Amino acid sequence: MSINRHMYQLGAKRNIMREIFEYGKKRAEIVGPENVLDFSLGNPSVPPPAKVNDTIRAVLSGPLSDSVHAYTSAQGDAEVRAALAASLRRRFGAKCGPEHLYLTVGAAAALCSCLFGLACPGDEFIVIVPYFTEYKVFIDGTGAATVEVPAKEGTFDLDLEALDQAINRHTKGIILNSPNNPSGVVYPAETLTALGDLLRRKSAQFADPIYLISDEPYREVVYEGVTVPWIPAYYENTLVCYSYSKCLSLPGERIGYVLVPPSMEDHQTVYAAVGGAGRSLGYINAPSLFQHVAAACDGETADLSVYQTNRNLLYEGLTGMGYTCVRPDGTFYLMVKAPEPDAEAFCRRAMARDLLLAPTDTFGLPGYVRIAFCVDTEKVRKALPVFRELAEEYGL
Amino acid sequence: MSINRHMYQLGAKRNIMREIFEYGKKRAEIVGPENVLDFSLGNPSVPPPAKVNDTIRAVLSGPLSDSVHAYTSAQGDAEVRAALAASLRRRFGAKCGPEHLYLTVGAAAALCSCLFGLACPGDEFIVIVPYFTEYKVFIDGTGAATVEVPAKEGTFDLDLEALDQAINRHTKGIILNSPNNPSGVVYPAETLTALGDLLRRKSAQFADPIYLISDEPYREVVYEGVTVPWIPAYYENTLVCYSYSKCLSLPGERIGYVLVPPSMEDHQTVYAAVGGAGRSLGYINAPSLFQHVAAACDGETADLSVYQTNRNLLYEGLTGMGYTCVRPDGTFYLMVKAPEPDAEAFCRRAMARDLLLAPTDTFGLPGYVRIAFCVDTEKVRKALPVFRELAEEYGL
Numbered sequence: 001m002s003i004n005r006h007m008y009q010l011g012a013k014r015n016i017m018r019e020i021f022e023y024g025k026k027r028a029e030i031v032g033p034e035n036v037l038d039f040s041l042g043n044p045s046v047p048p049p050a051k052v053n054d055t056i057r058a059v060l061s062g063p064l065s066d067s068v069h070a071y072t073s074a075q076g077d078a079e080v081r082a083a084l085a086a087s088l089r090r091r092f093g094a095k096c097g098p099e100h101l102y103l104t105v106g107a108a109a110a111l112c113s114c115l116f117g118l119a120c121p122g123d124e125f126i127v128i129v130p131y132f133t134e135y136k137v138f139i140d141g142t143g144a145a146t147v148e149v150p151a152k153e154g155t156f157d158l159d160l161e162a163l164d165q166a167i168n169r170h171t172k173g174i175i176l177n178s179p180n181n182p183s184g185v186v187y188p189a190e191t192l193t194a195l196g197d198l199l200r201r202k203s204a205q206f207a208d209p210i211y212l213i214s215d216e217p218y219r220e221v222v223y224e225g226v227t228v229p230w231i232p233a234y235y236e237n238t239l240v241c242y243s244y245s246k247c248l249s250l251p252g253e254r255i256g257y258v259l260v261p262p263s264m265e266d267h268q269t270v271y272a273a274v275g276g277a278g279r280s281l282g283y284i285n286a287p288s289l290f291q292h293v294a295a296a297c298d299g300e301t302a303d304l305s306v307y308q309t310n311r312n313l314l315y316e317g318l319t320g321m322g323y324t325c326v327r328p329d330g331t332f333y334l335m336v337k338a339p340e341p342d343a344e345a346f347c348r349r350a351m352a353r354d355l356l357l358a359p360t361d362t363f364g365l366p367g368y369v370r371i372a373f374c375v376d377t378e379k380v381r382k383a384l385p386v387f388r389e390l391a392e393e394y395g396l
Numbered sequence: 397m398s399i400n401r402h403m404y405q406l407g408a409k410r411n412i413m414r415e416i417f418e419y420g421k422k423r424a425e426i427v428g429p430e431n432v433l434d435f436s437l438g439n440p441s442v443p444p445p446a447k448v449n450d451t452i453r454a455v456l457s458g459p460l461s462d463s464v465h466a467y468t469s470a471q472g473d474a475e476v477r478a479a480l481a482a483s484l485r486r487r488f489g490a491k492c493g494p495e496h497l498y499l500t501v502g503a504a505a506a507l508c509s510c511l512f513g514l515a516c517p518g519d520e521f522i523v524i525v526p527y528f529t530e531y532k533v534f535i536d537g538t539g540a541a542t543v544e545v546p547a548k549e550g551t552f553d554l555d556l557e558a559l560d561q562a563i564n565r566h567t568k569g570i571i572l573n574s575p576n577n578p579s580g581v582v583y584p585a586e587t588l589t590a591l592g593d594l595l596r597r598k599s600a601q602f603a604d605p606i607y608l609i610s611d612e613p614y615r616e617v618v619y620e621g622v623t624v625p626w627i628p629a630y631y632e633n634t635l636v637c638y639s640y641s642k643c644l645s646l647p648g649e650r651i652g653y654v655l656v657p658p659s660m661e662d663h664q665t666v667y668a669a670v671g672g673a674g675r676s677l678g679y680i681n682a683p684s685l686f687q688h689v690a691a692a693c694d695g696e697t698a699d700l701s702v703y704q705t706n707r708n709l710l711y712e713g714l715t716g717m718g719y720t721c722v723r724p725d726g727t728f729y730l731m732v733k734a735p736e737p738d739a740e741a742f743c744r745r746a747m748a749r750d751l752l753l754a755p756t757d758t759f760g761l762p763g764y765v766r767i768a769f770c771v772d773t774e775k776v777r778k779a780l781p782v783f784r785e786l787a788e789e790y791g792l
Contacts, residue, residue, distance in 0.1 A: 002568065002604045003662075003669040007513045011672025012665075022469065047462035060452060066443035069646035073418065105501055105650065105679070112678035117403045134675075141676045172398065208398045250465035252684025254501065266399075269408075273399040276407025279530075280537045282508035283501070287683045288648025 010137065017041050017133070017358050024356050031354060037383045038375070040356040042181065042332065044249035045374045046302045052248055055296040056289065068292065072285045075275060076103025076257070083295040084257065091299055092230040096261050102274055103286035103294070106254040107217045107243030109278065111175070112138050113258055114213050114239050116277035117270070119144040123172040125213075128158060130335070130363035132181050132215070144172065148364050156183040156326055156335075158191050160198055167202045173211035174199075179218040179228060182363050182370040183335050184328020186222060189229045196235035209237045209265055217243040217256070220301045222330035223308050236263040239270070244294055246332075249302040255290040307332045310373040310380045317384045322396030332374040335360065339394035343369050349393070355386045406533060413437050413529070413754050420752050427750060433779045434771070436752040438577065438728065440645035441770045442698045448644055451692040452685065464688065468681045471671060472499025472653070479691040480653065487695055488626040492657050498670055499682035499690070502650040503613045503639030505674065507571070508534050509654060510609050510635050512673035513666070515540040519568040521609075524554060526731070526759035528577050528611070540568065544760050552579040552722055552731075554587050556594055563598045569607035570595075575614040575624060578759050578766040579731050580724020582618060585625045592631035605633045605661055613639040613652070616697045618726035619704050632659040635666070640690055642728075645698040651686040703728045706769040706776045713780045718792030728770040731756065735790035739765050745789070751782045 020040035028036045059068050075081065081098035088094040104110040115125065119142035127135050129150045139146045149166045152159045163174070178187040187195075195212075203209045214231045219242065222228055232238040240259035245251035260271040314334050318325050324337040338346040343359035347369060350357050360368040373380060416436035424432045455464050471477065477494035484490040500506040511521065515538035523531050525546045535542045545562045548555045559570070574583040583591075591608075599605045610627045615638065618624055628634040636655040641647035656667040710730050714721050720733035734742040739755035743765060746753050756764040769776060 002516065003514050003666055004512065004516055004673070007672035007676060008665060008669040009672065010675050011513070011668035011670065041467070043467050048465055052465070053456045053461065056452065056456060060449045065449065066645075069444055069448070069648050071417075071437070071439050071647045105683075108678035108680050116400065117407070118399050120398065120400055134678075137676055138678060249462075251467045252465050252681060254680060254683050269404060270399055272407035273404040274407065276403035276405065277400070279406050280403060280533055281677045282504035282530075282534060284504050284650060285648060287501075287650050287686070289685075290683070 038356040039371045040358050042372050048249040055293050080291045080295040087298040102258045104256045107256045110241035110258045113274045113278040117273035124170045126174040130365035133362045156185045169206045175213045177215045179330025182333045184331045186329040192234040212238040215241045217246045218331040220247040226329045232261045247301045253290045321391040334371040353386050434752040435767045436754050438768050444645040451689050476687045476691040483694040498654045500652045503652045506637035506654045509670045509674040513669035520566045522570040526761035529758045552581045565602045571609045573611045575726025578729045580727045582725040588630040608634040611637045613642045614727040616643040622725045628657045643697045649686045709776050717787040730767040749782050
């Protein structure tokens with residue numbers, strides 16, 4: 001065979017979360033979907049806010065009825081970008097205009113466009129362990145190296161000393177993800193202030209900017225009034241990668257953006273490189289109808305109260321049973337220490353009871369599982385006794 | 397600056413067709429859109445068939461109302477793929493099932509997934525001159541080399557002798573595009589039969605398959621009963637890259653597919669490599685709502701009669717004025733020999749009269765212009781006198 005072996009491996013092995021998801025779909029056909037306790041994938045369980053489908057209907061009945069499906073500018077429709085920039089100025093005091101936004105086919109496309117736009121031979125990108133599995137896949141694609149820096153054990157906040165040691169003259173950037181998948185942690189302002197100081201010092205030392213690539217699909221998915229700091233306010237060389245997948249419950253539609261703020265040095269050059277990378281990867285423009293959905297719905301969220309209920313039930317339930325968990329401030333993930341060193345073995349035991357969990361091995365951190373609690377609360381209630389059985393088996 | 401220079405160049409220079417398109421939009425604000433005779437971009441001018449928006453409305457009002465926006469399997473929704481496979485079997489006698497289809501974010505994503513999935517270090521891909529500008533951009537991205545093989549002058553049919561000479565042990569594949577952008581030519585069955593024979597012979601000689609990557613966004617955009625041969629029937633190692641952009645007039649929505657037919661040797665391995673490449677490039681799944689549009693509308697077209705009218709007016713008008721043109725059997729492009737060796741200079745003269753044409757230099761063939769006649773017929777009528785003025789200036 002003369003195909004690309006690396007791509008074949010990526011296609012044949014797939015993402016383990018996707019594998020479990022597919023297994024769950026097949027299992028549902030046998031035992032019924034209500035009996036598969038699938039906590040494996042971050043597929044939002046609450047419907048989109050009514051405004052999503054209302055916007056689609058309004059666009060299809062309005063003056064854009066036919067033209068909405070046409071090509072837009074590669075960076076996205078100008079009016080849509082103006083609306084989004086105004087929303088970011090209003091909501092976060094962001095200093096940006098439409099010319100700093102590049103609409104993308106979701107956050108994955110945003111990340112790839114940033115990484116491919118920045119990466120040069122010999123470069124390194126830092127990821128914070130545990131990290132979203134696909135970061136490494138995307139970085140690998142650019143030819144750059146992935147450098148794993150662990151978060152602080154226990155809190156999963158950034159370990160600035162470890163970062164200080166890991167950054168060198170090859171460091172092109174750091175992927176940050178707050179609220180964090182899989183830990184649910186929101187990095188506090190103090191951490192970000194210190195991070196900004198560190199990156200400014202290191203950029204000066206190596207006479208080259210170190211870019212912060214801030215992956216923010218969970219920005220609005222937070223609990224009990226937690227505020228997510230606006231990261232470009234803490235460090236000027238920040239690229240924001242955003243997706244409407246999670247807040248609006250439309251991950252299948254693939255709509256997001258990159259913000260290259262004007263605070264960044266040579267921001268126009270970086271913006272061009274991001275757009276050039278998007279072009280090189282075959283991203284012609286972000287899906288046009290959903291560009292308008294984004295413009296109409298920016299800042300809105302689906303009803304997140306189910307996630308809040310689920311978080312409380314799971315966090316209190318599992319800690320009460322003796323599991324060790326990190327209390328998530330945001331996202332719909334709960335990270336739990338597996339009751340045996342081999343988290344995959346624990347997942348297999350759970351799977352035998354139709355409880356589907358994701359081991360965090362593929363997040364670069366063995367020994368934990370991720371519970372994606374974007375499910376009906378009924379499933380949480382059904383899952384708790386299964387967790388209790390497992391706790392008893394393990395003698396927690 | 398420490399960004400990737402290649403990506404910066406791609407982003408800063410942009411596609412010249414896109415540049416002209418942007419220029420036309422700005423010019424329209426000054427002189428009014430009805431006075432900009434923009435023939436630069438292949439943006440369909442006729443509205444989508446009613447079934448497109450009807451399908452969207454039906455999906456949003458039906459049982460899929462909320463779940464349609466969720467992630468699908470990476471290769472696309474299983475029922476959608478089953479519907480598309482059935483349509484291909486019915487329409488073309490294609491031997492395929494849902495497991496041979498991989499839905500993509502348009503044809504560009506389909507091409508990138510194929511190219512990245514196949515390319516190994518040292519590989520070459522052949523393109524037929526003139527060729528769609530972005531083929532080279534996509535091939536460059538994989539690290540492979542682009543080998544340009546001219547079509548036959550005059551007819552722009554494949555030059556099989558030139559292909560025979562160009563194919564060597566590094567040849568991984570050939571990108572074919574029929575109906576062809578920019579020439580409008582549809583390769584006849586005899587040519588494809590001879591091409592299949594040639595590729596089988598060469599594959600055997602080098603003991604490695606040579607893949608045909610058939611880029612078919614214009615498959616249904618043909619005139620006066622012209623039939624487009626189904627290419628996998630002529631050569632088994634064909635990957636079909638399809639897009640609904642042109643036939644359904646929805647290029648902004650980004651929906652298409654790759655077909656890896658079971659006739660291909662090791663088709664499952666190739667399919668995995670294509671999917672792995674899509675994953676590596678950040679393509680999570682094709683936009684989910686429009687997957688359903690594709691399933692409902694496969695084989696339908698927008699009303700193409702305007703294109704037919706335009707083609708006849710332009711072809712007859714321009715040849716009557718002394719221009720040298722290739723009569724297109726399909727697509728909405730007409731290729732015209734520029735009346736001076738420097739086609740860009742000719743385009744600038746036309747642009748000074750608000751007539752926007754694309755020089756084919758970026759298609760790898762100097763000396764021609766491409767007229768994208770996907771416009772209101774009124775604009776064709778306005779353009780003809782401008783073409784006449786230019787013909788007179790040049791003394792045709």
